[in-house]
Amino acid sequence: MLAEHLVADDFSPSSPVSDSFVRRHIGPSPAHVAEMLATLGLSSLDDLIDRCVPQSIRSSKPLALPRPLSEAEQLEQLAALASKNTIFRSHIGLGYSDCHTPPVIQRNILENPGWYTQYTPYQAEIAQGRLEALMNFQTLVADLTALPFANASLLDEATAAAEAMTMCHHSVRQKKTRFFVDADCHPQTVAVLRTRAEPLGIEILTGEARSLACNDPELFGVLVSYPASSGSIQDFRELATRARAADVRLVVASDLLALTLLTPPGELGADIAFGSSQRFGVPLGCGGPHAAFLSTNDALKRLLPGRIVGSSVDQHGKLAYRLALQTREQHIRRDRATSNICTAQVLLAIVASMYAVYHGPEGLREIALRVRRLTQTLAAALKARGLEPSAATYFDTLSLPLAAAAREAVLGRARQARVNLREDDAKRLGVSLDETTTLAQVAALVEIFTGGPCTSTELESFEARQVPGYPAPLARQSAYLQHSVFHSHRSEHELLRYMKRLENRDLSLTTSMIPLGSCTMKLNATAELMPITWAAFGKIHPFAPRAQMAGYQQLFRELESWLAEITGMDAVSLQPNSGAQGEYAGLLAIRGYHQSRGDAHRQVCLIPTSAHGTNPASAVLAGLRVVAVECDSSGNVDLEDLARKAAEHAERLGALMLTYPSTHGVFEERVREVCEIVHRHGGLVYLDGANMNAQVGICRPGDYGADVCHLNLHKTFCIPHGGGGPGMGPIAVKERLAPFLPGHPANEAAAVIGPVSAAPYGSPSILPIPWAYIRMMGAEGLRRATQVAILNANYMAQRLAPHYPVLFKGERGGVAHEFILDLRPLKKRTGIEVDDIAKRLMDYGFHSPTMSFPVAGTLMVEPTESEPRAELDRFCDAMIAIREEIRAIEEGRSDREDNPLRNAPHTAQVLIADQWTHAYSREQAAYPAPWTREHKYWPPVGRIDNARGDRQLVCVCTESLGEQQS
Numbered sequence: 001m002l003a004e005h006l007v008a009d010d011f012s013p014s015s016p017v018s019d020s021f022v023r024r025h026i027g028p029s030p031a032h033v034a035e036m037l038a039t040l041g042l043s044s045l046d047d048l049i050d051r052c053v054p055q056s057i058r059s060s061k062p063l064a065l066p067r068p069l070s071e072a073e074q075l076e077q078l079a080a081l082a083s084k085n086t087i088f089r090s091h092i093g094l095g096y097s098d099c100h101t102p103p104v105i106q107r108n109i110l111e112n113p114g115w116y117t118q119y120t121p122y123q124a125e126i127a128q129g130r131l132e133a134l135m136n137f138q139t140l141v142a143d144l145t146a147l148p149f150a151n152a153s154l155l156d157e158a159t160a161a162a163e164a165m166t167m168c169h170h171s172v173r174q175k176k177t178r179f180f181v182d183a184d185c186h187p188q189t190v191a192v193l194r195t196r197a198e199p200l201g202i203e204i205l206t207g208e209a210r211s212l213a214c215n216d217p218e219l220f221g222v223l224v225s226y227p228a229s230s231g232s233i234q235d236f237r238e239l240a241t242r243a244r245a246a247d248v249r250l251v252v253a254s255d256l257l258a259l260t261l262l263t264p265p266g267e268l269g270a271d272i273a274f275g276s277s278q279r280f281g282v283p284l285g286c287g288g289p290h291a292a293f294l295s296t297n298d299a300l301k302r303l304l305p306g307r308i309v310g311s312s313v314d315q316h317g318k319l320a321y322r323l324a325l326q327t328r329e330q331h332i333r334r335d336r337a338t339s340n341i342c343t344a345q346v347l348l349a350i351v352a353s354m355y356a357v358y359h360g361p362e363g364l365r366e367i368a369l370r371v372r373r374l375t376q377t378l379a380a381a382l383k384a385r386g387l388e389p390s391a392a393t394y395f396d397t398l399s400l401p402l403a404a405a406a407r408e409a410v411l412g413r414a415r416q417a418r419v420n421l422r423e424d425d426a427k428r429l430g431v432s433l434d435e436t437t438t439l440a441q442v443a444a445l446v447e448i449f450t451g452g453p454c455t456s457t458e459l460e461s462f463e464a465r466q467v468p469g470y471p472a473p474l475a476r477q478s479a480y481l482q483h484s485v486f487h488s489h490r491s492e493h494e495l496l497r498y499m500k501r502l503e504n505r506d507l508s509l510t511t512s513m514i515p516l517g518s519c520t521m522k523l524n525a526t527a528e529l530m531p532i533t534w535a536a537f538g539k540i541h542p543f544a545p546r547a548q549m550a551g552y553q554q555l556f557r558e559l560e561s562w563l564a565e566i567t568g569m570d571a572v573s574l575q576p577n578s579g580a581q582g583e584y585a586g587l588l589a590i591r592g593y594h595q596s597r598g599d600a601h602r603q604v605c606l607i608p609t610s611a612h613g614t615n616p617a618s619a620v621l622a623g624l625r626v627v628a629v630e631c632d633s634s635g636n637v638d639l640e641d642l643a644r645k646a647a648e649h650a651e652r653l654g655a656l657m658l659t660y661p662s663t664h665g666v667f668e669e670r671v672r673e674v675c676e677i678v679h680r681h682g683g684l685v686y687l688d689g690a691n692m693n694a695q696v697g698i699c700r701p702g703d704y705g706a707d708v709c710h711l712n713l714h715k716t717f718c719i720p721h722g723g724g725g726p727g728m729g730p731i732a733v734k735e736r737l738a739p740f741l742p743g744h745p746a747n748e749a750a751a752v753i754g755p756v757s758a759a760p761y762g763s764p765s766i767l768p769i770p771w772a773y774i775r776m777m778g779a780e781g782l783r784r785a786t787q788v789a790i791l792n793a794n795y796m797a798q799r800l801a802p803h804y805p806v807l808f809k810g811e812r813g814g815v816a817h818e819f820i821l822d823l824r825p826l827k828k829r830t831g832i833e834v835d836d837i838a839k840r841l842m843d844y845g846f847h848s849p850t851m852s853f854p855v856a857g858t859l860m861v862e863p864t865e866s867e868p869r870a871e872l873d874r875f876c877d878a879m880i881a882i883r884e885e886i887r888a889i890e891e892g893r894s895d896r897e898d899n900p901l902r903n904a905p906h907t908a909q910v911l912i913a914d915q916w917t918h919a920y921s922r923e924q925a926a927y928p929a930p931w932t933r934e935h936k937y938w939p940p941v942g943r944i945d946n947a948r949g950d951r952q953l954v955c956v957c958t959e960s961l962g963e964q965q966s
Helices: 020-025 030-039 045-052 071-082 103-110 128-145 157-171 187-200 237-245 298-303 330-336 346-384 404-416 439-450 456-464 492-504 526-533 550-567 579-596 614-621 639-648 671-680 735-740 768-800 824-830 834-843 869-890 922-926 946-951
Strands: 089-091 178-182 203-207 219-226 249-254 272-276 292-296 308-313 319-324 397-401 419-425 428-432 571-573 604-608 625-629 653-659 684-689 708-711 731-733 819-822 858-861
Touching: 020 071, 020 768, 030 045, 030 768, 030 869, 045 768, 071 526, 071 550, 071 768, 089 428, 103 346, 103 492, 103 526, 128 292, 128 308, 128 319, 128 346, 128 492, 157 178, 157 187, 157 219, 157 249, 157 272, 157 292, 157 298, 178 187, 187 203, 187 579, 187 614, 219 237, 237 249, 292 298, 308 946, 319 946, 330 614, 346 397, 346 439, 346 456, 346 492, 404 419, 404 428, 404 439, 419 439, 428 439, 439 456, 526 768, 550 571, 550 708, 550 731, 550 768, 571 735, 579 614, 579 653, 579 684, 579 708, 579 731, 579 735, 604 614, 604 639, 614 625, 614 653, 625 639, 639 653, 639 671, 653 671, 671 684, 731 735, 768 819, 768 858, 768 869, 824 869, 834 858, 834 869
Parallel strands: 089 419, 178 203, 178 219, 219 249, 249 272, 604 625, 604 653, 653 684, 684 708
Antiparallel strands: 272 292, 308 319, 397 428, 419 428, 571 731, 708 731, 819 858
């Protein structure tokens, strides 16, 4: 994966910035740019960069990238690239199944910016639609697994297994070191488990779990698959009994569709269940993004990783959803966190939940019975021809023993018929069926395996004799999906209106700017998003032969090369499927490098106190010991403290994790010196690329001292946040670290570091988005975007500084692409909290900036380059108007407790009620700014009682069937 150099005539460094897409991506017009610069007392964008970015780190030459394309040209080129993929009928299985995405869901969820441009639902009052959809997802998972607590999705099935393992590790009464994995689990799951286990000192044992005695005193957990990777189904009740007696946790990998027919894991005695919801309407996409699920019992619920949607009430007693148990999150617990998970796969979980809402329990069971019956029919037809499956009990997968010559003949016929089978080993072949399989395709499979013809009449005869259910004790007896939401939306009209109703309860980028510092909520252009639902990208199985994904492979190579050029690095891995996974993979690369040199003792990781909370959590997962480095009064890394601690730990120093520009919103002038100190003492520098939107085309981390950095493709490179996922966090490294990029068992070459994701390239189906963004922007366009991102931030800081102190600025008075407003003095004088301002902004139609990070009692604002000046001014006007409302409290003109801020947000229901008891007017509450009269976003609920929601955790739909869901 070393970066490939582009030929000289493949790019034009002087491509004009007036390219049509650049004009559409960047919000302010040239005239507005000039006016905003004049407000700052500057004459050009170059002057702005001189003020904000240290000269010592700036690049001396433009990025070597291809010339920019128009939207039409880019779509044409990407279509040509996609056409190089070859779509075979994949019967590979291994946790990935083709499926039908209902068109009503594809168009109105997956392709709808009202759903894919939302931010993580931390501001619950303006995220009620998404939270309800995620509550449906959690209910779906909890019901089908028969375990009462489920989270709002994880990154993929293999990393969910790793999270389940660490849950078990943290839950046992004494420290134990061994985790048993049944040999019939998916190989990519076992590989990711090994990657995760090694730095934590956990030993992975494999074998046949069903007969495991569980008497090993070091054993803390057992993982089995149900159905198994080979397709067989076993009853694990006796294993569960032995495990419970030995204080060993039982983890079950399961299939949601199969669980509509099978006794669920919770009833077998499992402590944790996990798997993928991909087959519930989400395309294969060469491996992702797909929403994994994880559920557990009451005893382990507070160890559940990731996000959990819970229910509470708002200040008026109305049912309201929120993210629950946030004190578990790594942003608060940091190096004491039990997981570094910072995101979910919200958009894909919502697709899966709507698939279940649309089909309901009867429809899901009908799909499962059809898949089971077709698999039985295939097995019967093969058996009649002398080819008997290895397992007597199965759901959708058969493993067939074959002699070497017969095996090769079968594979040859399969290739000729454009069919992919699972090549288990030299003695077996596997075949998996799915929702899209037809009887004609079953006939084709019989012919592929036997070499003889198979008539439809013969197959119909076999099919008619099948009983697709399961005998006791495997047959499911318990009900599932009894809540009314899974019974009320069978017609397309009903589902369409339900989805639209939920969409309207959320604030997204279709409503207004989302000025979240560190989160870069920029334009997700339609021309970038369109290709993700093309069949040429969506119908590819991640473990199909590489020759069938030539288009994807070219896209991977080109994107890796461009990202290496942008960062100043030499090699790139696209595998990490979130920013936190990128951190983890980058630290594993550093750790692997030190170990290769005989320096395994270099395990100290220096992390500034201002760092993202995932940094220390990722370091601990990578087997490193965190040592905090202080920041000075200007928000920079304290060089004296850094030098002192680097010297103190010189013999053990492994890495420094650095965010640049800093999380305080400034370019630190002495960043080269920071890197030199670490290098001088034998450590390497990991750069958190969350703030790359302030650097692209201006400076490159590899040039000023970083050895590895991750890139948030869902920030700088325009993959949408999706309401809390998908995300991607590929890592770029210097050449000496290239051998330590994550490998994967699906690739031929052995790797020093194992995989960090289930699929070799993480979430490939969304990689066309950054490819398209870079291809349409070009080198000059990307540089212009960075300049305008910095301009927008400095312009807003200038406008707001007279009203709220800007906490940190650079040495020449500028900020980077974001800035921090200090609200702490207001609390002392008026009692107004940062929460109050955040909720009042909802009445103005805005999402709050980032609250209390990295400094408690502050707001961190990031406008991005995509917001036009009018929107910047509207937000500034809102903040200035709120400051005047606070001034009224200071001056005694407004009550300290009964005021528009303390009672915000104001719902329409409250405003039209007969009684209005507040001292301020309804008009001030509802229409605090002129634009709210032209277009009003109405918060659907009032302020939510968070404490109550944590005390009484409810993470599934609880109303009985037939009652109206709120």
